[in-house]
Amino acid sequence: MATNTKDIELVAQCLCKSNTFTTQVSQSSLPLEATFCHCDSCRHLTGAMQSSSVPWPGPTEPIEGSNLAQYEVSEKLTLFFCKTCSSPMFCRWHDMQDKTTTYHVPTGALSNNNVPSMIRVQRHMFVSDARDGGSAVWLQKLDDSETQIPCWEGWPSRSEQVDPRNMDIAEKPSVDDVPVYCHCKGVNLVFRSGAAKAEFSNTAKDKLPWFVDPENYRLLASFDACDSCRISTGADVFNWCFTLLRHLDFPSSADQLSEQGQFPNNTPALKTAVIANNRDPRLGTLTYYSSSPNVQRYFCSKCSATVFYAVDSRPDMVDLAIGLLQANDGARAEGALTWGLGMMVWDGDVKGGWRESFVDIIKNNAVDWRVTNGWPKAWAVIAREKREAAK
Numbered sequence: 582m583a584t585n586t587k588d589i590e591l592v593a594q595c596l597c598k599s600n601t602f603t604t605q606v607s608q609s610s611l612p613l614e615a616t617f618c619h620c621d622s623c624r625h626l627t628g629a630m631q632s633s634s635v636p637w638p639g640p641t642e643p644i645e646g647s648n649l650a651q652y653e654v655s656e657k658l659t660l661f662f663c664k665t666c667s668s669p670m671f672c673r674w675h676d677m678q679d680k681t682t683t684y685h686v687p688t689g690a691l692s693n694n695n696v697p698s699m700i701r702v703q704r705h706m707f708v709s710d711a712r713d714g715g716s717a718v719w720l721q722k723l724d725d726s727e728t729q730i731p732c733w734e735g736w737p738s739r740s741e742q743v744d745p746r747n748m749d750i751a752e753k754p755s756v757d758d759v760p761v762y763c764h765c766k767g768v769n770l771v772f773r774s775g776a777a778k779a780e781f782s783n784t785a786k787d788k789l790p791w792f793v794d795p796e797n798y799r800l801l802a803s804f805d806a807c808d809s810c811r812i813s814t815g816a817d818v819f820n821w822c823f824t825l826l827r828h829l830d831f832p833s834s835a836d837q838l839s840e841q842g843q844f845p846n847n848t849p850a851l852k853t854a855v856i857a858n859n860r861d862p863r864l865g866t867l868t869y870y871s872s873s874p875n876v877q878r879y880f881c882s883k884c885s886a887t888v889f890y891a892v893d894s895r896p897d898m899v900d901l902a903i904g905l906l907q908a909n910d911g912a913r914a915e916g917a918l919t920w921g922l923g924m925m926v927w928d929g930d931v932k933g934g935w936r937e938s939f940v941d942i943i944k945n946n947a948v949d950w951r952v953t954n955g956w957p958k959a960w961a962v963i964a965r966e967k968r969e970a971a972k
Contacts, residue, residue, distance in 0.1 A: 591638065592692040595668035596813040596872060600649060602670070604639025612701035613638065615688055616737075617730075619715045619912070620707035622654060626764040627669065628880075628887030628902030629816035630716035630912060634685040635700060637671060641684045644671050652884045654764065660885060666870045667880035667887065669815040687815030693808075693934030698724065700935065705732040705745075713911025714745030716820070719922075719946040721745070723939060746953075749911075756916030760907040761829070763886035767866025770829055770844065772906065774917040777828040790898070792823035794919040794960060800824055801961050802903060802918040804947065806940045807927035809872055813880075814887045814902075817936055818925070818943055821890065821900040822918050826851065829901075831863045848891045848899065852877060923948040924962045 588605040595601075606613075613635040623632035637644075649671070650664040661671040672685045688700055702723045708714065721729045734740040757775030762768060781789055781798040792801040800822045810819045827846040845851040854860060855867055867888060869877040879889035879899075890900035908914035925944040931937045951958070 589694055589696055590692075591694070593637075593670060593686050593690045594692075594812065595663035595666055595670060595690070596809060596878075597663060597666040597668075597870065599665055600647060600663050600668075600670060602637075602639065602643055602647075604637075606638050608696065610638070611696065612698045614703045615700050617702055617705045617717070617720060618707055619705060619717055620710045621907075622764060623707075624710075624904035624912065625762060625907075626654065626660065626884055626886055627814055627816065628763075628819075628904045629814055630820050630904050631705075631720070631816070633688045633702070633816065634672060635688060635691075637684040637686045644673075644684060650885070652765070654884075662885035664882075666813060666872070667878070667882075667885045668813050669885055689811040689815040689817050689819075693931060693936050695934050697935060697938070700939070702730050704737045705730055706737050707735055708732045708743055708745050708748070709734040711745070711912035712748065713913050713915070714748040715912035717745035719943060719950050722946060723942055725938075746950075756908060756910060756914070759914060759917055760832070761901070761905045762907065763866075763881040763884050763888065763905060765866065765881060765884040767883045768881045768886065768888055768905075769832060769863075769865060771832050772824060772901070772917065773828045773830055777824070780828075790823075790825065792898075792961070796960070797919065799915075799917055799919040801959070802913075802920040804921065804925045804944065805927060806925055806931050806936070808930045810890070810927075811930075813870075813872070813878055818940060819887075820903045822903050822906075822914075823898060824901050825898050827897070829899075847896045848877070848893065849896060851879075851891065851899075855879075919959050919961075920947075921959050921961045921965075922951040922956075923958065924965055 587608050591604050591606045593602045615633055615635045617631045617633045619631045649661040652660045654660055657675050659673045662669045669687050670690055675682050705717050708717050717732055732743050732745055734743050759772040759774050761770040761772050778798040781793050786795045789795055802822045805819045805821055811817055830844050845854050866881045866883045867879055868882045869879045872878050875893040877891040880887050887902045906914045910916045928940050931940045
């Protein structure tokens, strides 16, 4: 049987394209083996529902010699990211026992080569941190086989295997305030879920913002496959929720008091506050990168976590990275969010490459998760299907 020895060029690049790393990989060495981590640290470090990475198959000297910023996650783990656009590029893992050092690249940073099965997810780890199973409930099968990807409570092979679909919290606690913070807590906010629901419950349904569930007043949680979000976050599919800025605030127990008022309630005010010379100290490490003239991608300048996506044409709202939420009912924060299961925006960006089937499977898995639980389609999914049918 002939072996495919043709090399492909693998590219890892940040969103602003200031940093590009390339290497040649033989197709016979594929697929690259990926690990999905659902730990609290990875969620708050990226803003995604999980991190996903593969060992970097290229030389590591260019990484160490680059201008990438570094953030020490722990004594074992260092993150390399672009200081301009915040794109996570590499992680350096130092094994304290065997004294080895390995480098890993987020799968979202990799080029979308037209190579079937370029990536194979081998394991999910630290699923227990999610408490409700997190995104692992729709990531258990990610290829055409019926084999389920092992989900580990903690470290692979050193902890118990778990079924994320059986981890859901039976009795959901009430959700009023949801902490929102990055790994280093340089960005430390709170989403006033209770106040938002109270406001929306007194609003006529035809006047509700498009992202508010008209039945329970929760916010829409989305699945986004766009190239820009993928590269800037390192996640092949990123999960955003949408909120009015007036429902975000500084924690009431913040150590630093200010006479400059509460968190900005519109995007022009937010931009002004972030770049001000006398900026409110409670804004911490929040900064932004303009990926286009009318778009601001907010992130933590210290640990690189994605925080908001803002557009000038939507001055009263932002997209909020769900991975930063620390809800008391689990990583999916279902007391505050309604998930648009089966809806995948910007999936046209993945066409023609290895991500096309990967993203399709995630979309279908999310539908299966909804059907298995006997849940109806979310209002946003129905509305999107009607719009597409009318085209």
